[in-house]
Amino acid sequence: MSMHNSNQSPRRRAEGPRGVTILGSTGSIGVSTLDVLARHPDRFRVVALTANTQVERLLEQCRQHRPQCAVMRDRQAAGQLEVRLRESGLATEVLSGEEGLAMAAALQQSGIVVAAIVGAAGLMPTLAAVRHGKRVLLANKEPLVMSGHILMQEANRSGAELLPVDSEHNAIFQCLPGGYRAGVPSPGVRKILLTCSGGPFRTTPLAALTGVTPEQACAHPRWAMGRKISVDSATLMNKGLEVIEASRLFGIAPDQIEIVIHPQSVVHSLVSYADGSVLAQLGNPDMRTPIAHALAWPERIESGVRELDLIEVAQLDFERPDPQRFPCLRLATEAARAGGTMPAILNAANEVAVSAFLGGTIGFTDIPRVIEHVLSRVSMSEENELAVILADDARAREAAERFIVGHPGRLKRGVQ
Numbered sequence: 001m002s003m004h005n006s007n008q009s010p011r012r013r014a015e016g017p018r019g020v021t022i023l024g025s026t027g028s029i030g031v032s033t034l035d036v037l038a039r040h041p042d043r044f045r046v047v048a049l050t051a052n053t054q055v056e057r058l059l060e061q062c063r064q065h066r067p068q069c070a071v072m073r074d075r076q077a078a079g080q081l082e083v084r085l086r087e088s089g090l091a092t093e094v095l096s097g098e099e100g101l102a103m104a105a106a107l108q109q110s111g112i113v114v115a116a117i118v119g120a121a122g123l124m125p126t127l128a129a130v131r132h133g134k135r136v137l138l139a140n141k142e143p144l145v146m147s148g149h150i151l152m153q154e155a156n157r158s159g160a161e162l163l164p165v166d167s168e169h170n171a172i173f174q175c176l177p178g179g180y181r182a183g184v185p186s187p188g189v190r191k192i193l194l195t196c197s198g199g200p201f202r203t204t205p206l207a208a209l210t211g212v213t214p215e216q217a218c219a220h221p222r223w224a225m226g227r228k229i230s231v232d233s234a235t236l237m238n239k240g241l242e243v244i245e246a247s248r249l250f251g252i253a254p255d256q257i258e259i260v261i262h263p264q265s266v267v268h269s270l271v272s273y274a275d276g277s278v279l280a281q282l283g284n285p286d287m288r289t290p291i292a293h294a295l296a297w298p299e300r301i302e303s304g305v306r307e308l309d310l311i312e313v314a315q316l317d318f319e320r321p322d323p324q325r326f327p328c329l330r331l332a333t334e335a336a337r338a339g340g341t342m343p344a345i346l347n348a349a350n351e352v353a354v355s356a357f358l359g360g361t362i363g364f365t366d367i368p369r370v371i372e373h374v375l376s377r378v379s380m381s382e383e384n385e386l387a388v389i390l391a392d393d394a395r396a397r398e399a400a401e402r403f404i405v406g407h408p409g410r411l412k413r414g415v416q
């Protein structure tokens, strides 16, 4: 895989617009990606769009972007979409299920695949895109946390380009020296500074955290995102997952990654070099910037994002995260240090806990409790093959679900 394969653009131009598949097109990242693509019909062509169950939204996107193929993971939803597309007189081919997602990721007409499904569900389609040598824009961080080394190995084999879209990782990518390769350490880097807004509960009194609702947790002060990542941003598990994501992408030990709370979300991350230089990437908090950057890289294109006005920002604050307020950070750091399948176990436990919180079964402060329980009970494997990772992911989910079902009184105390 390479991130320095920079001399393709003239050839691309001559061949016309580049085909793009968006895995998870109805989500927050998917919609932002379509917004950027629609600004550049000369460069990009939407080839395939995919969603889980949202028929109406995917239908609307098909009407607007005329893809050759649309995939619904849910088979019943796929049937409905097919009927609605024919009623609309559209010829878009409809696929369904896991295999439909993998086919959309592998389509020969798509040179670019945007991985924007949420959670572990994105792993197999992302892997399919990597195996088929695509330029893969990685927003979906969970597959990297679970099996980053497998994605890197497969990319090395196929020549796929892995480009980070997560805003912090895209910022770091922009601050690293040219010639950087995913998974390989860059010379002269002393440390990576990952910035973090602190989420909606940065200053909420600790005692009030047990009672916060999903709506409060999803009301992020700086970014409008899907519900799962919004909860992760409120617990700071998102930052914990991002430490693991950064260590995989940039070939750097978790201990060389420092988290800095930066409430304005203007500095998206920094790279500190041996000579004392610290490089940062700044911009308004809008995912269309990293998406446009990775779509056109190494060129620069319009993204629709408002120019940063430093005078208006006026002040940039930085502080250390409070470990007592954010126990998920410690859990993620422990899992990162343990290595093996521990990050996959952490991720699976977190996915179950977040979904239980969003469903009203457990309280906000129960999320780290569930994860801590799973980390202490589910044994990890040193081996890191895909089958082993998936088996440990399944064991972690079972353990988390059993714990939640087994402690109905103690958990959910916060929302009763």
Ligand code: NAD
Binding pocket: 023, 024, 025, 026, 027, 028, 029, 030, 050, 051, 052, 053, 054, 073, 115, 116, 117, 118, 119, 121, 139, 140, 141, 142, 165, 166, 167, 223, 224, 225, 226, 227, 228, 229, 287
């Ligand atoms: P979202 O919930 O808004 O959208 C998720 C998309 O995935 C939807 O299109 C949905 O239909 C699809 N999907 C959900 N479950 C699926 C399943 N089981 N099978 C197939 N498709 C499924 O999420 P989002 O906020 O766009 O985030 C997507 C990914 O990008 C996440 O991994 C998140 O961590 C990462 N990310 C998001 C942001 C952001 O600003 N939203 C920033 C950085 C990274």
Ligand code: MG
Binding pocket: 166, 167, 168, 242
């Ligand atoms: Mg991020």
